[in-house]
Amino acid sequence: IAGITxxxxxxxxxxxRRMTLRCTQDMRHNAMYWYRQDLGLGLRLIHYSNTAGTxxxxxxxxxxxxxxxxxxxxxxxxxxxxxxxxxxxxxxxxANWGNTEAFFGQGTRLTVx
Amino acid sequence: xxxxxxxxxxxxxQEGDNSIINCAYSNSASDxxxxxxxxxxxxxxxxxxxxxxxxxxxxxxxxxxxxxxxKHLSLQIAATQPGDSAVYFCAENIGAGGTSYGKLTFGQGxxxxxxx
Numbered sequence: 001i002a003g004i005t006x007x008x009x010x011x012x013x014x015x016x017r018r019m020t021l022r023c024t025q026d027m028r029h030n031a032m033y034w035y036r037q038d039l040g041l042g043l044r045l046i047h048y049s050n051t052a053g054t055x056x057x058x059x060x061x062x063x064x065x066x067x068x069x070x071x072x073x074x075x076x077x078x079x080x081x082x083x084x085x086x087x088x089x090x091x092x093x094x095a096n097w098g099n100t101e102a103f104f105g106q107g108t109r110l111t112v113x
Numbered sequence: 114x115x116x117x118x119x120x121x122x123x124x125x126x127q128e129g130d131n132s133i134i135n136c137a138y139s140n141s142a143s144d145x146x147x148x149x150x151x152x153x154x155x156x157x158x159x160x161x162x163x164x165x166x167x168x169x170x171x172x173x174x175x176x177x178x179x180x181x182x183x184k185h186l187s188l189q190i191a192a193t194q195p196g197d198s199a200v201y202f203c204a205e206n207i208g209a210g211g212t213s214y215g216k217l218t219f220g221q222g223x224x225x226x227x228x229x
Contacts, residue, residue: 043219090156098215100147104156
């Protein structure tokens with residue numbers, strides 16, 4: 001069972017470019033999340049989806065967009081990347097919205113230069 | 114804004130010792146408090162949670178204590194092993210009725226190093 005799969009594993013991106021981070025889960029979880037992790041700041045919620053077809057803004061949504069066309073996929077798009085978006089991005093899912101146990105992917109290390 | 118934070122950024126212990134990782138929180142509306150473990154190069158992994166109406170919960174080799182009077186949360190790991198070396202995050206889950214309902218808010222993390 002794969003759980004949460006993120007792609008790519010790492011990426012170096014030129015500032016101003018558009019980038020989509022992919023996230024797929026095979027657990028049929030209703031809720032999905034995108035976090036960014038920066039040293040000293042822990043994990044911060046970017047966007048979330050509590051069920052397919054709905055999304056919401058987290059703590060740091062500016063510069064990012066998401067979509068949830070189906071249960072399994074939850075891509076995160078950076079429309080025009082900036083250096084401050086250099087971070088490690090984690091996708092996660094939980095069976096239902098509000099569950100305390102979330103399952104995380106391996107992360108995508110993104111460097112914007 | 115209200116947040117979850119940690120007292121100590123690093124903790125070093127000898128294999129076999131017990132470890133205690135502490136966390137302070139400020140949001141009294143939190144419904145659950147949770148501990149996650151993150152090993153190097155991996156995503157966080159759920160360890161244990163405790164509901165706000167409890168003061169203690171035990172799992173396999175771990176115990177979480179909640180002191181609502183002083184808004185303090187701790188994770189105790191018994192007989193710490195080298196495989197326990199990781200970053201430990203406390204997190205909170207806001208209960209229904211708040212604008213942050215259902216969202217996990219993470220603290221900054223404590224690095225636990227276990228020496229053989």
